Amino acid sequence: MVKPTRVTNSIRTLRFAHGEMTQADLAERIGVTRQTVIAIEQGKYSPSLEVAFQIAHVFGVPLDDVFQYPESE
């Protein structure tokens, strides 16, 4: 069993705030498959730092607005 990540993300919210961008559109813009975008949104895959920055650039927001990590243990 894979240890679940504590990293959460707001990609779904950001997509809807950006003209209801589809997962396929986002996938195409960051050069991954739609299944990978789905996995990232569901917290089943933590992307590389480069892909994380690419997602933030697509939405024109800082990385912290896309991915969050809880402060306390």
Next chain:
Amino acid sequence: MAHQEKRAWIMLVVTLVVYPAYVVIVLRNAADGPLVDVAYASTLLWSIGIAIAANIVLDIATSMGTPRSEYKADARDKEIARVGDLTGQSLLVVGAVAAMVLAMLDTNQFWIANVLYLGFVLSALLGSLAKIAGYRDGFQTW
């Protein structure tokens, strides 16, 4: 389902079909005689060839109608493939060591060839299962 996950399923299913078929054929050819007297080599090579061909044909069949953007392996696919292959290789090493020991013990080549083949089969099964688990249960790099 990601195309690379389909590939892992294909590898799993083909291996689960072809290897047992090979074992059944060898056992049938042995009848009541000793296994080491069975002419296994051509059956073994045919089963490997059929498994490779089936993987290729099924891969092409599942690729049809899939857009290239979905077909091409991305960073996640490559990471899952790397971990899956590494996991599978552990059993390949076990098979190789077992074959080495059998060779040093002057065991009949039937057993050496078959323990190596079993190592390949178990490696393919474990590697495929690890990849499928990576897609199904999640895969974290952070």
